[in-house]
Amino acid sequence: MSIGEKWQKKWKESKIFEANVDSREKFYTTVAFPYPNSPFHLGHGRTYVTADIYARYMRMKGYNVLFPMGFHYTGTPIITMADDVAKGEKEVIDIFKNIYEIPDQVIPKLSDPLFMANYFKDDIKKAMDEMGLSIDWRREFTTIDPEFSSFIVWQFNTLQKRGFVVKDTHPVGWCPVHHLPVGMHDTKGDMEPDIGEYTLIFFESKSGYLPAATLRPETIFGVVAIWVNPKEKYVIAEVKGRKVILSERSAFKLTFQIDNIKVLEKISGSELTKITAINPVTGDTIPILGADFVDVNTATGIVMSVPAHAPFDYFYLKKVSSSIRPIAVVQVDGYNEFPAVELVEKSNPKNDTDLKKLTEQLYRIEYNKGRMRKDAIERSKEEFRSELGSVIGISVPEARKSITDFLISHGLGDKIYEIMNKPVYCRCGNEVVVKILKDQWFLDYGNPEWKALVRKLVSKMRLVPDEVRKDFEYSIEWLQKRACARTRGLGTPLPWDKKWIIESLSDSTIYMAYYTIAHKIKAYKLRASQMTFDFWDYVLLGKGDINDISKLTGISIDVLQQLRSEFMYWYPLDMRHSGSDLIPNHLSFFIFNHAAIFPEDLWPRGIAVNGLVLYEGKKMSKSLRNIIPLRKTIRIYGPDVIRITLSSLSDMGSEANFTDAAAKSVMDSLKRFYEIASSISSFNGNELGFAEKWLMSRLNSSIKQSISLMDNMRFRDANNLILFGLLSDVNEYMEMVKAEGRDPNGSILRDFVIAWTRLLAPFAPHIAEEVWNALGNSGFVSVSRWPNYDESNIDLKLELEHEYHKEIIDDIRSILNVYKGNPKIATIYVANTSEHTLLMDALKTTAGGGTLKTFMSSHRPKNKEEAKELQDIFEYATEMSDSKKKLLLLGVDEEVLLKEGLPLIKYKTGLDIEVQKYSDEIMRKYKKESFPLRPSIVLS
Ligand SMILES: Nc1ncnc2c1ncn2[C@@H]1O[C@H](COP(=O)(O)OP(=O)(O)OP(=O)(O)O)[C@@H](O)[C@H]1O
Numbered sequence: 001m002s003i004g005e006k007w008q009k010k011w012k013e014s015k016i017f018e019a020n021v022d023s024r025e026k027f028y029t030t031v032a033f034p035y036p037n038s039p040f041h042l043g044h045g046r047t048y049v050t051a052d053i054y055a056r057y058m059r060m061k062g063y064n065v066l067f068p069m070g071f072h073y074t075g076t077p078i079i080t081m082a083d084d085v086a087k088g089e090k091e092v093i094d095i096f097k098n099i100y101e102i103p104d105q106v107i108p109k110l111s112d113p114l115f116m117a118n119y120f121k122d123d124i125k126k127a128m129d130e131m132g133l134s135i136d137w138r139r140e141f142t143t144i145d146p147e148f149s150s151f152i153v154w155q156f157n158t159l160q161k162r163g164f165v166v167k168d169t170h171p172v173g174w175c176p177v178h179h180l181p182v183g184m185h186d187t188k189g190d191m192e193p194d195i196g197e198y199t200l201i202f203f204e205s206k207s208g209y210l211p212a213a214t215l216r217p218e219t220i221f222g223v224v225a226i227w228v229n230p231k232e233k234y235v236i237a238e239v240k241g242r243k244v245i246l247s248e249r250s251a252f253k254l255t256f257q258i259d260n261i262k263v264l265e266k267i268s269g270s271e272l273t274k275i276t277a278i279n280p281v282t283g284d285t286i287p288i289l290g291a292d293f294v295d296v297n298t299a300t301g302i303v304m305s306v307p308a309h310a311p312f313d314y315f316y317l318k319k320v321s322s323s324i325r326p327i328a329v330v331q332v333d334g335y336n337e338f339p340a341v342e343l344v345e346k347s348n349p350k351n352d353t354d355l356k357k358l359t360e361q362l363y364r365i366e367y368n369k370g371r372m373r374k375d376a377i378e379r380s381k382e383e384f385r386s387e388l389g390s391v392i393g394i395s396v397p398e399a400r401k402s403i404t405d406f407l408i409s410h411g412l413g414d415k416i417y418e419i420m421n422k423p424v425y426c427r428c429g430n431e432v433v434v435k436i437l438k439d440q441w442f443l444d445y446g447n448p449e450w451k452a453l454v455r456k457l458v459s460k461m462r463l464v465p466d467e468v469r470k471d472f473e474y475s476i477e478w479l480q481k482r483a484c485a486r487t488r489g490l491g492t493p494l495p496w497d498k499k500w501i502i503e504s505l506s507d508s509t510i511y512m513a514y515y516t517i518a519h520k521i522k523a524y525k526l527r528a529s530q531m532t533f534d535f536w537d538y539v540l541l542g543k544g545d546i547n548d549i550s551k552l553t554g555i556s557i558d559v560l561q562q563l564r565s566e567f568m569y570w571y572p573l574d575m576r577h578s579g580s581d582l583i584p585n586h587l588s589f590f591i592f593n594h595a596a597i598f599p600e601d602l603w604p605r606g607i608a609v610n611g612l613v614l615y616e617g618k619k620m621s622k623s624l625r626n627i628i629p630l631r632k633t634i635r636i637y638g639p640d641v642i643r644i645t646l647s648s649l650s651d652m653g654s655e656a657n658f659t660d661a662a663a664k665s666v667m668d669s670l671k672r673f674y675e676i677a678s679s680i681s682s683f684n685g686n687e688l689g690f691a692e693k694w695l696m697s698r699l700n701s702s703i704k705q706s707i708s709l710m711d712n713m714r715f716r717d718a719n720n721l722i723l724f725g726l727l728s729d730v731n732e733y734m735e736m737v738k739a740e741g742r743d744p745n746g747s748i749l750r751d752f753v754i755a756w757t758r759l760l761a762p763f764a765p766h767i768a769e770e771v772w773n774a775l776g777n778s779g780f781v782s783v784s785r786w787p788n789y790d791e792s793n794i795d796l797k798l799e800l801e802h803e804y805h806k807e808i809i810d811d812i813r814s815i816l817n818v819y820k821g822n823p824k825i826a827t828i829y830v831a832n833t834s835e836h837t838l839l840m841d842a843l844k845t846t847a848g849g850g851t852l853k854t855f856m857s858s859h860r861p862k863n864k865e866e867a868k869e870l871q872d873i874f875e876y877a878t879e880m881s882d883s884k885k886k887l888l889l890l891g892v893d894e895e896v897l898l899k900e901g902l903p904l905i906k907y908k909t910g911l912d913i914e915v916q917k918y919s920d921e922i923m924r925k926y927k928k929e930s931f932p933l934r935p936s937i938v939l940s
Contacts, residue, residue, distance in 0.1 A: 002638070003638075003770050004132065004634075004640070004766045006766075007132070007765065007766045007769040007770065008129055008130070008132060010769070010780075011780070014780070016780055016782060016783050017067070017134040017135060018138055019064060019066040019067075021064075021569045022064055024062065024063065025062075025064065026066065026570060026574075027055075027059075027063035027065045028066045028571070028573050028574045028575075029054065029055050029066070029576075030067070030573060030575075030576055031048055031576075032047075032577070032586055032587075033070040033071055034071060035071075035072045035078065036116070036120035036124055037081040037082075038120060038622040038627075039100045039120060039123045039124060039629055039631065040123075040127040040629070041630055042629075042633060042642075042658050043619065043620035043621065044630060045131065045633075045642060045646050046579070046610055046612075046613045046656070047578060047579045047610055048131065049131060049646045049647055050577060050608065050610045051608070052131070052132070052133045052643075053715055053762045053763060054608065054713060055067040056765060056782060057786070060758065060761065060762065060782075060783075060784065060785055060786040061785075066570055067134055067135055067136060068136050068140070069128065069135045069140060070140055070142065070511065071117070071124070072508055073142045073491075074143045074501075074507050075486065075490065075501075075505075076186055076488065076504070077185065077186065078113045078116055078117050079113045079488070079490070080186075080428050081110075081427075082110060082111050082113040083111075084428075085107065085108070092625070093107060095627070099629060100632075101632070121142065125137075125140075127631050130639055131642065131643065132639045132640075132643065134782065136519075139515045139518040140518070143504075143507055143511070144491065147521050147531060151511075152502060152507045153492060154531075154537070155507075155510060156494060157495055157496075157533055158537075158597055159443070159593070159596055159597070162596055165441060165443055165444070165484065166441075166442050166444045166481070167441055167442070168440065168442050169437065169438045169439065170437055171195050171257070171417045171435065171437070172435055173419065173432045174432060174433050174434065174435030174437075175428060175432060176256065176430060176433050177426075178428060178430075178488070180487075181486065181503070182424075183482070183503075184581075187623070188624060189618065189619065189623060190581050192421075192584055193422075193432050194420045195418070196417070196418060197415050197418075198214065198215060198299045198300075198415070198417075198418055199214055199217040200213055200299075200300065200413055200415065201214060201220055201281075201413045202244070202280055202412055202413065203226055203304070204277065205245070205275050205276065205277045207236060207245060207275060208242075208243035208244050208245045210288070210302050211244050212302050212303055213302065213416070214303075214304055216310075216363075217400060217407060218329070218330070218391075218403050219304075219310070219329050219330070220279065220281045220282075220403065220407075221379050221380065222306045222307075222327040222328065222376060223279050223284070223305060224306070224317070224327060225286050225304075225317065225324060226286060226305065227289055227290075227294050227302070228269045228288060228291075229269045229291065229292060229294040230269040230273055230291075231292065232247060232294075232296040233247070233248040233268060233296075234246065234266070234269055235247075235251045235263045235265065236263075236267055237251050237261055237262060237263045238260075238264060239254070239261050240258065240414075243264070245267065245302065246301060246302070247296035247297075247300060247301025248266070248296070249297050249301065250300045250301050253433045253434075257417060257434060257436045269290060269294075269296075270290060276288065280407075280412040281380050281388075282381065287321075287324075289321070290320075297422075298418065307324070307326040307340060308326035308328045308337070308340055308341065309339060309340050309362065310340050311343055311355050311358040312352075312359060313340065315349065315355055326338045326341060327376065328375070328376060329372065330373065330376075330396060331372075333369060343361070343362055344358065366396050367396050370395065371395060371396075372391050372392055372395075374392045374393070377391055387406065388403075390402065417434040418434060419432060427623050441485045441497065442483055443506060444481050445479035445480060445481065445482055445588075445592055450596060451476065453595040454591055455473075455476065456600075457595045457603045457604075460603070460605075461604065464607070464608040464712070468607075471580075471583050472587070472591070475588045476591070479588060479592070482505075482506075483503070484502060484506040485501060485502055485503060486501050491504065506589070508586065509586075509589045509590050509593035510593045510594055512573045512576070513571060515570075516566050517539065517566050517567055520559070520566060526555060526559075530554055531553070532552065532553060534553070535553050535560075539560070539564050540597075540598075542564065542568075546561070571598075572603055574605050574606060575605070575608055576606065577610070578607075579609070579611075579612050580611055580612060580653075581619060583609060587607055590604070610652050611650060611651075611652070611653055611654040611655040611656060612655050613646070613649070613658060614655050614657050615657070628658065633658075633663075637667060639766055640766050641663055641666050643764060644666045644670070644723060644764055645663045647719060647763060648666070648715060648719035649662065649716070651714070651717075652714065652715065669724060669727050670723070670764060672727055672731075673727060673756070673760070673771075674767060676730055676749075677753045677757070677775070678774065680746060680750050680753055680775065683745065683749055684743050685737065685745045685746060686747065687745060689740070690736075690798070690802075692745050693798055694733070694736070695733040696751075696752070697795040697799055699726070699729070699752050699789075700789040700791070701794045701796075703787050703789035704789045704794065706759055707786070715763075718763075719763060722756070722760055722763070726759070735904070739906065753771065753775065754777070757771045757775070761784070765781075768782075769781055769782065772784070796890070797887070797892075800883050800884075801887065801892070801897055802901075803883050803887075804884070804901070804933060805898075805904055808828065808898070808937075809904070809908045812826050816939070819939055823940055825913070825940050826909060826911045826913050827915075827916055827939075827940065828913065828935045828937055829918040829919075829922050829935050829936045829937075830894045830898065830915060831931050831934075831935060832917055832918060835918075835932055836932045838859075838870070840888070841859075843880070845874070845877075846877055852874050852875075856870055856871075856874075872929060876931045876934065884933045884934075892933075894932060894933060894935070895915055898913075898915045898935075902915075918930035918936065926938055
């Protein structure tokens, strides 16, 4: 049995991670529960390990820590993956077989969604155990358990009562094949479909109306042509009683937004270029031109050409026609009448990417600074002139609104929705479109009363790292109505309209409350039918009469009271962990729903967000199929190496790539830790010299630093300090005592290793338990206390002195590198006291903002040599390291200091060392200067 398995078994047997209510202060932490539609990959590993390290740390700080786990079965991700297996999709089957190494005989069974969910739930659970997560498994549940469903029914009834669930008609991202709303979690690569509006303007032609789609309807006065793609297919269709021309793709997509679109005939893009169109506002007759840049998959596939204000239009128009003149519409200070022409001529774009950048630039400038020109408005038809007169001179945003209203009210325009960040693909592989969902159930995240509560909640929350606060604030403002039910998938039916199933991101927002009593529900064998609305109202909100509820549910008063006090002990949740992908959806919904349902004193206190693990530049993701399986890497490196590597890849908030090189370096360091710990009994020294005092100082100052790093979840820095830093200190100590020709002090090293083991325990709990036990400690290090530091053992001066010795060693080594010959002796010439006084003075001058001139004028050099000497010492003062400055200020006798370090310097350089006073003669002989703490060194 490996060390990992051994300790995982012992933890389980001793139930140390089963958290029960007691008199200690509690710390309640959770991570987003997983969708078991694939095994875990390294990306998941990072997020769950991050949560576990903090849970373990808080446990060692003395908190009663609860870290539970459940499994998310709801919705479509499981069904979609099972469908892929059923269809025999090669890529999915290859990954399951060859990357996750799922046995051949299991794969066909994965086409059954429930089999898949249960199979991967067990696999993920194993991964969590193999990783050493300190989970209280008694509370495990899945979101299709009837008991959990009763809780969701209560949640939705409560939300509805508060007016936060509404029936409405609203645009949503939509899978056109499976006919389901698609949110970020249902897409490949987790892209939230961003729904925006295009204005359509109807240009008349002999074949029907051409609905040009634009984001800038105010430029209608400057349209000189219509663009279509000559290589693509268009159709003439009847839409809302009007004959219109659309790209074939658009005609399909718009069926999800507009009822009764009838395709009458097909027409090619090149055919269209043979006819002309009429601008409905100006009455101008304009050509229809062909251009490959027209994307028939965006809006209607028909685009108006405004060369004065659109870089694309000017650039491509130049290629096809030299006679068409731009028409100015918007005036911008600092630009001539045709800003797009000016920008294109100046920047000389090479391709569409360059043009896109120019478009964005001009769009922003005109939006912020542009005003509508009088001459442009006067180009409108006589009948519209007086009505449109009001837009003369107004800003672009104001004009955009007025003109859109004008077009729609006169039947000259309309609006359609489009996915602005397209292409977004559903996990089934189809491109997501916009659907106007009628009479659907929505969670009204746009409700102003609800948003106000949420703002308050977020303002009180601890967010780690703090930079994510702006992301939450943005997401909370941006969220509007969100479809919360589907007709397909696993989950809980909507209580008042049972044909709908509550979807996965709506039934996973307050389930942290369920964990607090999940184990008791099982222990008392409570049935879903007993867990009525009143039951949940009492347990979670303290409402109702306990006697009545007991009678109605058949649950004893004692059990009801227990459940209520369990909940009240653990709630509010102290920390919620997740990868950053869940900020705009799950984590925001978690905040919204807590704000809606619970009183302020039960609102969650914190969210910790870690950066994603990437693979070849993209989020490692089941949906992108770019994964490294977690369990496999644990088998290769062992759990502790993986835990440390994942938590020290980068700072908490940054994205990271896993590399074998990083894992190997962690493995080497852990091995060395283990070797040192295993050899403690062989160290028989008992001297308490400079080296021992230095080692204890390093340990105590590292413990001191570790506390603030761990409190702030700066795990990368903590690892650098605890694993790599302390390892290098102990190696250094071994060399120091070896240099003195003596044995390491066994008792000091034992104390050091015991404290070190505690510090390592949250990161490498398995090896830490092994060492803890081998050193004869009782109990588990996992539930021991975080080490205390003793301020009186921290000797800054001693640490700085050792730094100084190391610098001298480095200096001698650099001279040795270039020295020709075979030197035996290094003579170190220490600066004399007059230099010391001068240096202190120079330091004072620089600290007070003085310059070389100030310094010179206060010392008045008598000759050139003296002036040179003053200048050198001043320069040295300006470039001196902080640690040397501190050492100087603490007051040292450099000669004594050097003599203390002689054994180490000799040992590390292999030379005899002599220490002498510096003199002018040395200067003359070797042309070398000595400054305090920077002696000159001569090899011979
Ligand atoms: N590449 C990643 N890096 C870090 N954390 C991740 C990564 N992928 C998923 N997670 C985290 O794992 C937790 C559970 O995720 P979930 O089961 O919803 O997987 P998922 O996001 O659907 O996975 P995938 O994106 O691979 O399909 C979430 O907190 C999520 O942020």
